Amino acid sequence: MRALKVQGRSWVTRGKGFRRAEILDEEWLDPAAHGTNVAIFDPQEVFRTFRQHPEFADVFSFTCPSSQPVDLSGLCHASRETNWAVLPTADPASWWARLPQETRKNVRRAERRGVKVREVAWNPALAQGILGIYNESPLRQGRPFWHYAKPLEQVIKDNTTYLDRATFLGAYVGEELVAFMKWVRVGGQARIMQILALQGHQDKRPLMALIAEAVQVCHRQGLSGLIYGQMTYGSKTDDSMVEFKRRLGFAQVNVRREVVAVTPRGRWALRWGWDKPWTDRLPANWMQSLLKVRTWWLTHGSQIRPHATARRTSQAGVAQR
Structure with a gap:
């Protein structure tokens, strides 16, 4: 480069x-x-x-x-x-009322299953928690995970960019960090840099709980919207990630x-x-x-490489789930 x-x-x-x-x-x-x-x-x-x-x-x-x-x-x-996935945060009550009933149930389910979301400052404990999430699995969404097997020093370096404009939210079950979100304030809006959860706790819906809390925090900070990467990527207009965003109220802005x-x-x-x-x-x-073939090959036909040799894609490490 x-x-x-x-x-x-x-x-x-x-x-x-x-x-x-x-x-x-x-x-x-x-x-x-x-x-x-x-x-x-x-x-x-x-x-x-x-x-x-x-x-x-x-x-x-x-x-x-x-x-x-x-x-x-x-x-x-x-x-x-191109496009962005944008969720307006000026009126959290209206956002909540427009959500599908199933999405509201999932947000409540997270709380019933012990997920507590709170804003956290950057500190060594948060870094260790993020490291644990990174190292849970070498695959995410059917491809090699860019952050897998990174040393702690690299995790700290990656996550301390734009700290003067960054906000971290952590989703905890007891004292364990099961999901986190980092966003950066850009021009009166919050742009998600990373959102990730332990796959072993996906049944608790921690990512939905993070988005729900993010809407409230953005509103309190006077931010008008939450941007979650792109809504669609090329010809991929209808996959699980797109549906996840739609159910949470994100809309495509060209x-x-x-x-x-x-x-x-x-x-x-x-x-x-x-x-x-x-x-x-x-x-x-x-x-x-092609994506199905790639997923099969990564699962059955190849050995997952550590981060130093894995190839980073445009979405890797940004707004993943």
Whole structure:
């Protein structure tokens, strides 16, 4: 991964053949740090800088705020739609009333089964509890779990980012941490960085209890919404994670990303849509079949590797359950 700083933002490039540059940690940056919005910048200057370093990127992309136009005149670019899963937190009572009856039952069931959720400060005990959750299983959602077998020092490093804007919630059964959530305040909303539970306690519905408490805490902090990653990923529009979010009141909010070509290869990619991830270009039924094959292979045909050699995906470690 290569990096280049332009207009005070760190851009990173991923990929060896086709190189895409993006703002490092774009979704976690504080809008106040740049006055209005971290995505407000001059793409013309970014293009000129990247043209001076043609080995750096074939295209660069950024999220466009709906309320602020950007100058893309004269640039070869394409708009790509992505999305966020957003739960409004301004009125917790209305949110609760709109939930399906089964979801409300599950939240109450968590309490009856001994789950207590509370806001916790970062401390060594929380770090040890998170380590225990990470090491429960090498597989999560049918793929190698990025955080499995990490040393404690790495767990602490990973979870102490953006501490000045972070909130931790812990779900406890007695003194045992069975689930936790970390969110980061971004532009008047809370963006979930991680939500994870011990699989051995899933019957107690600790994740639903965490979301319910998060709505209350966000409301008290004056935050207008809770963002839980994307609602859908490419052609995966109807899986267990999507259904989990829907049942908790999350809704899809579409967001526009602009992709700007820097090199001839970048212009060719935009023309034919090859800048999109290959998972976005496959039909949904193909993706489902491939995911089933991958799950079978990981379960029966391969040896799970520790975190140092596992390949991290765009969702790994972020808003997992």
